[in-house]
Amino acid sequence: MNPDSPDIQQLKDGYLLAALSHSEFEDVMAHASVRTLAPGEGVFDQGDLCTHFFFVLAGIVKLGRIAPSGEEKVMDLVRPRHYFAEAAMFLGGRYPVYACALEATRLVALDNAHFLRLLRGNGDLCIRLLSTLSQRMHGLVNEIDNLTLHSGAERLIGYLLEQLPEGAVPASVWLNVPKHVIASRLGIQPETLSRILAKLRAERLIDVHEGMIVLNDVAALRRFS
Amino acid sequence: MNPDSPDIQQLKDGYLLAALSHSEFEDVMAHASVRTLAPGEGVFDQGDLCTHFFFVLAGIVKLGRIAPSGEEKVMDLVRPRHYFAEAAMFLGGRYPVYACALEATRLVALDNAHFLRLLRGNGDLCIRLLSTLSQRMHGLVNEIDNLTLHSGAERLIGYLLEQLPEGAVPASVWLNVPKHVIASRLGIQPETLSRILAKLRAERLIDVHEGMIVLNDVAALRRFS
DNA sequence: CGGCAGTTTGAGCACGATCAAGCACAGTGG
DNA sequence: CCACTGTGCTTGATCGTGCTCAAACTGCCG
Known part of the structure; x- marks a missing residue:
C-alpha cells in the first residue's frame, strides 16, 4: 500500500490514529490492507470470527442484524471517514452484525490482534479509542430514546x-x-x-x-x- | 475507608479492577469514597459536570433521561456489583443521564481525573475498560432491536x-x-x-x-x- | 415486449397510548 | 375511630400510529 496516497492521508488525519508516532503508524499500515467492494458485496457476516475492524474511504457500508426470527434491522449506514466494528474487537470473537457495501466502496481493514498489541503500549491511543466508543454509546442511547419517545x-x-x-x-x-x-x-x-x-x-x-x-x-x- | 471491609473486597474482585496491582488498587482507593443514599436521593443530574463514576455495593440506582419535551425514560436499573457512568468519563464533561437511588443504596464513587491518569500507565486496565464498554454497547444494540422488532x-x-x-x-x-x-x-x-x-x-x-x-x-x- | 425490483397508494386491522374511572392501601388530621 | 387525601395499580372505552395485505405504477434490464 502506497503510504503517500490520499487514502492513507485520510486515515492518518482521522481522530483515532492521530495519536500515533510516525513509526507506529507505519507499523499499523504494515498490518492493514485496502479492500475494494462491488455494490452488494459483503464485508463480513453476522457471527463471523472477528479479525479486523474497518475505516471507510469511499462508498457506503450497511451494518445490519438478523434476529433469530428472521426479521432484519439496519443498525447503521457508515459513510466515508468513519470506522466500524472497532468495538467487536473486545467482544470476544464474533461480529454481532453483518456488513455489506451498498455501492462501490473502498475501505481499509485493520488487523485486530496487531492493533491490540499496539494498544497495550500506547495509553494515548487507548484513551482515544475509549473516547470513540463512548461517543458511539452516546449515539446509541440517543437512538433508544428516539425509538421510545418519538x-x-x-x-x-x-x-x-x-x-x-x-x-x-x-x-x-x-x-x-x-x-x-x-x-x-x-x-x-x-x-x-x-x-x-x-x-x-x-x-x-x-x-x-x-x-x-x-x-x-x-x-x-x-x-x- | 477500611480496605478490609467486604464492600472493598467486592469492588476488588470485580472484573474491571482485577487487573490492578496491590499498590495501584490502594491508589484508586485513596481517591474513592463510599456514599450512602436514602430512597429517592439523587447521585447526579442530567447535565451535571461529570467528575466520578460509580460502583453499586447495595441497593438499586435508576438511570434516566429527560427529553427536551419533558418526557422521561428510564435507561437502566443498576444493581449491586455493577458500574455506571464510566463511559461519561470520556464524553467530555457532562452526564447524559441522571441517576438516583430507588431504595437505600450504598455505592463507591471513583474519581475520574485520577482514574484517567492511572489508565495511561496501565494497558491491561485500558483493555478491560474497553471490553466493559464494548459489552455495554452490545447490550444497547440488543435493546434497540428489542424495541424495533419485538x-x-x-x-x-x-x-x-x-x-x-x-x-x-x-x-x-x-x-x-x-x-x-x-x-x-x-x-x-x-x-x-x-x-x-x-x-x-x-x-x-x-x-x-x-x-x-x-x-x-x-x-x-x-x-x- | 414482459418481467422484476423499488416505490406508492389504498383499505382494514392491531397494538399500544390516552383519557377516565375505580380500587386498595397508607398516612394525616379531625 | 372515621373521613380525607394521595399514590400506585388496575380496568374500561376510545383513538391514532403504524403494520399488513393488496394493487397499481415506475424505471430498468433482459
Whole structure:
C-alpha cells in the first residue's frame, strides 16, 4: 500500500490514529490492507470470527442484524471517514452484525490482534479509542430514546437533519441508498416511510427529486424534533 | 475507608479492577469514597459536570433521561456489583443521564481525573475498560432491536428472563421497583404493563404476588422471545 | 415486449397510548 | 375511630400510529 496516497492521508488525519508516532503508524499500515467492494458485496457476516475492524474511504457500508426470527434491522449506514466494528474487537470473537457495501466502496481493514498489541503500549491511543466508543454509546442511547419517545415522522426528520451537510444551500440531503434501507434504519416499514414523505411534501416542508430530499424550512423541521 | 471491609473486597474482585496491582488498587482507593443514599436521593443530574463514576455495593440506582419535551425514560436499573457512568468519563464533561437511588443504596464513587491518569500507565486496565464498554454497547444494540422488532409483551418476558436468578426454584423475579419504573424501562406505559401482566396471568404463564413474579413455565416463556 | 425490483397508494386491522374511572392501601388530621 | 387525601395499580372505552395485505405504477434490464 502506497503510504503517500490520499487514502492513507485520510486515515492518518482521522481522530483515532492521530495519536500515533510516525513509526507506529507505519507499523499499523504494515498490518492493514485496502479492500475494494462491488455494490452488494459483503464485508463480513453476522457471527463471523472477528479479525479486523474497518475505516471507510469511499462508498457506503450497511451494518445490519438478523434476529433469530428472521426479521432484519439496519443498525447503521457508515459513510466515508468513519470506522466500524472497532468495538467487536473486545467482544470476544464474533461480529454481532453483518456488513455489506451498498455501492462501490473502498475501505481499509485493520488487523485486530496487531492493533491490540499496539494498544497495550500506547495509553494515548487507548484513551482515544475509549473516547470513540463512548461517543458511539452516546449515539446509541440517543437512538433508544428516539425509538421510545418519538414518532416515525420525528425520527425521519431527526435523521435528515443529522445527514444535512453544513451550509448546504438549498438545504438538501442525498440519500444514496434505497428507501427501504432508510426505513429499516429508522425502525419503520417502507410503506410508512413513503406516507411520511408524502405528508411532509404536502405540507411543503420538503421536496423529493429522485434520491435527493430538499428541506424547504429547516427551522420548522427543527421545531418538530 | 477500611480496605478490609467486604464492600472493598467486592469492588476488588470485580472484573474491571482485577487487573490492578496491590499498590495501584490502594491508589484508586485513596481517591474513592463510599456514599450512602436514602430512597429517592439523587447521585447526579442530567447535565451535571461529570467528575466520578460509580460502583453499586447495595441497593438499586435508576438511570434516566429527560427529553427536551419533558418526557422521561428510564435507561437502566443498576444493581449491586455493577458500574455506571464510566463511559461519561470520556464524553467530555457532562452526564447524559441522571441517576438516583430507588431504595437505600450504598455505592463507591471513583474519581475520574485520577482514574484517567492511572489508565495511561496501565494497558491491561485500558483493555478491560474497553471490553466493559464494548459489552455495554452490545447490550444497547440488543435493546434497540428489542424495541424495533419485538412487542411490549416480548420485551417484558425478555426482561424477566434476564433478571431471573440462576437455578431459582420456583423460578421467580423480585422486582424491587415500582411498576411504572419497569414500564418506562421497557418503553411502554404503566397501563400497558398492567394489561400484559394480566394477560400472562390469565394464560397461567406467570403469577404475581406483591412485587414478586413467579414464572410458571420458563420454557414456554423462552419460546415467546 | 414482459418481467422484476423499488416505490406508492389504498383499505382494514392491531397494538399500544390516552383519557377516565375505580380500587386498595397508607398516612394525616379531625 | 372515621373521613380525607394521595399514590400506585388496575380496568374500561376510545383513538391514532403504524403494520399488513393488496394493487397499481415506475424505471430498468433482459
